[in-house]
Amino acid sequence: MDLQVLKEIIREQKAVFEAEGPEGLIEREALKKVSEFLKLPHVLVISGLRRSGKSTLLKQIHKNFYGEELVYYLNFEDERLIGFEAGDFNLLYETFIELFGKSQVFFFDEIQNVEGWELFVRRMYERGFKFIITGSNSSFLSRELGTRLTGRYVGLELYPFSFLEFLKFKGIPSPKEPLTEERGLIKGAFNEYLEKGGIPEYLRFENAELLKTLYENILYKDILVRYGLGDEKALRELALYLFSNYSSEINYSKLQKMLGLGSANTVKNYIGYLENSYMVFTIPKYDFSLKKQIYAPKKVYAIDSAFINLISFKFSRDRGRMLENLVFLELKRRNMELYYHRARKECDFIVTENEKPVEAIQVTMALTGNREREYGVLLEALEAYGLEKGLILTETEEFEETIRGKKIIVKPIWKWLLE
Template sequence: MKRKLYKKLLQHLPKKEFTIVTGARQTGKSTLLHDLKSYCKGEGIPEVFINLENKTLLAELNDNPLNLLAYLPSQEKKTVVFLDEIQYLSDPSNFLKLIYDEFHDKVKIVASGSSAFYIDSKFKDSLAGRKRIFHLLTCDFEDYLMLQGKSNLWEEVIRIKEQPMAKSLKLDLLRLEWEAYMLFGGYPAVITETSIPEKKEMLKEIRDSFIKRDIVESGVQNEAVFYRLFQILASQTGQLVNVNELSNTLKSRNETIQNYLEVMEKCFHLTLIRPFYANIRKELVKMPKGFLLDQGLRNSLLNNFNPINQRFDKGELWEQAVFRLLADKFGLDGIRFWRTADGKEIDFVLPNENPPLAIEAKFDERLAKIKKYQLFINTYPGFNFQFATMQPWSEDFFRRFI
């Protein structure tokens, strides 16, 4: 089974621009590159795969980018060069610029980078028009089912979505899968692991070992403060991120907290969404809201994998899940929230959709009281306002959100 991003990468393969795949560690970037390599091999397209964790190869390309040409299997036909972990190059921006400007008729580079932090800092403006960046998040619910070989359940979701009055005999099975997805998230290796204790251990390994590599490579000075900040953000998902408050709690400088937040964002562990406003005086809230990008990682940071209905934080867990659903459906860039100076709030606002959307997440439908949100509805009558609820569970869940 191939991730959905594979199709977009395949479509971009013939393009002149270089292809860059970024995302958190362990999300499947190397697998995608190998899938594309297999496609090239099957189509008779010259290709070569270079893993830059190989120190010998890394030293050669750092010494002189033109050393890459010696690895091309053909001088007659254009070769697709797969570069895994491109952030390890000492100057990936200069490397790609040189190869593109001088040899784009001979070489098409498809590269992966474990962290956008390094790519953003090294891929300077000189690469404008020479590259396209694709972001790979952890799996959405479709990929979650497909990776487990449960395509029949995804087919049932499609049937429900396409038939407004359809009832499903598999609704309870779908709920079990959805709740497992809310608990353990979308890292591919975690999804395909069948043992619950082993899933927890794998998430712990991602939390401790792989994120530690991000910490070390991004120059974080105080690992303990970084982890504590991460845990606080996990426990406060969907809340305003107040740098001053976090600084006081962690006894660190504001600049340090701000830097660590940027590292988390660039490493695809955290997203800070910005406020939406029309009336600056009444609505402007400068602070963003924070959401982790994988629910399994969030639960591992909190060391809480209790079933949904036994959790005190099920409201926060549900809001986190709604955020990921919106991110998967609409992308990260267009998601905002609305909040007035006196604290009235809408969880998610998508002003760029047609029609624009406003969504309030409530785990239980009984908590969805329209009167509380009348100010927004009256102020923005052009918005399609709706509640996102999980309980009571029904087929409508898939029609509205998936």
């Protein structure tokens, strides 16, 4: 690595990193978790979708927890660092000291771009240095963390804006018991959130080209190039299919035939690559038999409503499925272990703790003309797993009642999102 180029990059990035952000920049809810993690000596690893706010979160961590303290910062997404290798970390550390003096804290952005980075981090961690790092690929991060940093790190996944963060972004208050006018504003914002999603940069500029560029960068840089895939057409067709069939079951064998890929296992790998890049997520069917659970079809969900509206076929934008996808993402933010239930009927979500079912959730637009079906779905799941109460999330309805000895709680999705 050329030393003069490295110095130039470090100085430029430091100026940008420490500059005040644009007006209206909201503090992420993840800062609450960060405050607990920073009490530990462990490496803090923040992962998530590209452009979901990881770099901004690093700035907020710096501002809120380190103040005027000197920290070393480098973003490895800079194209001038393409030649940077693991062996250059010592030069980097020496250069930081030369330019700014001594510090015990490193902030590294998009660290997965440097193969072998974990060797330097482990060595310096053992010497008492603190690391806060981000990455956009869960597989590469977990593989490296698992082999070199086992027991030495804590992880935090950052998703696009939650509904609460979206309301802050729009300047709309979110009291626990909103009055009539406040409810009207919140409901209007909920409809907008369902359409536009929560990717911060897209919400700020509302330019579809930004989403298209982000989508292309993820497919090309994070998947095709990183994994050395030769069949770009199959990957693009698969991504289109998944974004058009969100909130639905998928079958690897059927997809293999449809895409003309070598085997169902190849399809599984491709979906895994999309998952690693935080584009889509899959959840398994819950079964007391692990073998049946493994072989049962999975359900797929998309990272954000804006991507669904950009990429999917227009006929696939079913509001009911959009609502289900939204609920799924919030459950992921709350770090829930998720499955779906299917026997005679299908219940959208089974929440587990230590693989034991603790909650059943069904999502529907409305119960009007639909109550018997939705109650039947939820009750089947409650009885199957010995649960005493279940939750039905709708757009507007709110009440509770007891059916067949089971408590049914019905609540508006927008209100549940604010809990």
